[in-house]
Amino acid sequence: MKEIVFENVCKKYGKNTIIENLNFTVHSGERLILLGASGCGKSTTLRMIAGLEDITSGNLYMNGQRVNDIVSGKRNLSMVFQNYALYPHMTVTENIIYGLKIQKLPQAEIHARLTAALGKLELDGLENRKPKDLSGGQRQRVALARAVVKRSELLLLDEPLSNLDAQLRVHARKELVKIHQAYKQTFVYVTHDQVEAMTIGDRVAILDKGRLQVIDTPNNVYNRPANIFTAKFIGSPGMNIFKGSYSDHFLQLGKQSIKLSEAWSAYIGEKNCREFYFGIRPEHILLYREKHRDTFAGVVKYVEEYGSRRGIYFETEGSEVVAVTEASDFKPGSNIYFAADSDKLHIFDSKNKKNIGYPEVYHGNIYQYQSV
């Protein structure tokens, strides 16, 4: 399967730089997700891999071969587009096998691949329907079937689930992973939906304004975010970030301070950090109604209902903070006190905003990603 290497890849439209100095590798056979806000350059990156966009400078390699000047048709890939791009006048079968007929594959081979794909993608019985007579989910499966029958080494997917309703998306996410397990192609998958990214990806590459912010496993981007951008981008709501300082075992936030664990104090001392940003995920904040030792104080401003849990927005030292909790008795205007377990605290360098790491004692404590 294909390994893809970006080496100092830049893309400009006229004078506008859209992609800046991209350096990363998509490993052979992995599911890599390109994640980022609208306009960050995800589709452009995917289209450069597909050979549908020129590369302004830098090199793109596939299995060690430089492919900058190799046309799309010769890159041994298939692509699923957001709008599926099915041929409206063709039936499901005709859509799926169209590319194989163009390749002039033997009839028996075409038939075998079609039958396997119809079965795997649960399209049996729909062979003679036209796209207009299919549901959104069925159309999406036809588009996937058309892509997988090509048995190319690389499958590129551009927001393939965005036209599906929320329930169907949950189902389709699992189906995509199963398809990958069946065909084992290298997947590069574009989405702006972080739940999709976290649930489908072996690794997630997060782009911001054409720059790669991080490329890591879903577990790490959530539990061990490499920088403040990633910490705030991943999670729903994202991580709370505070400008703080450290002095002699105490973490200071504005006029308030709490005592840090021995492990953090030693670690921060070792790193010689005085001023930094610290972060706590909303779902990891410990909330109290009464003042406790080693808590910060705030005032509740707003409560957002999520059903089983709620988001409590409160203000402390001039910053807005959000905590996600099952507790239902925090009301706007009431006092609130908060802290975080030491193994759920994150500290970022005040200048480059990168994660400074964790004391060794907390390395084993990894929490699962949850979305509200």
Ligand SMILES: Nc1ncnc2c1ncn2[C@@H]1O[C@H](COP(=O)(O)OP(=O)(O)OP(=O)(O)O)[C@@H](O)[C@H]1O
């Ligand atoms: N042909 C083009 N000419 C000029 N600018 C373009 C062209 N295609 C894309 N862009 C610009 O490049 C930037 C990145 O676009 P791209 O489609 O890659 O973003 P994206 O992250 O995929 O966004 P979305 O999630 O909204 O599709 C955008 O600012 C877009 O306006």
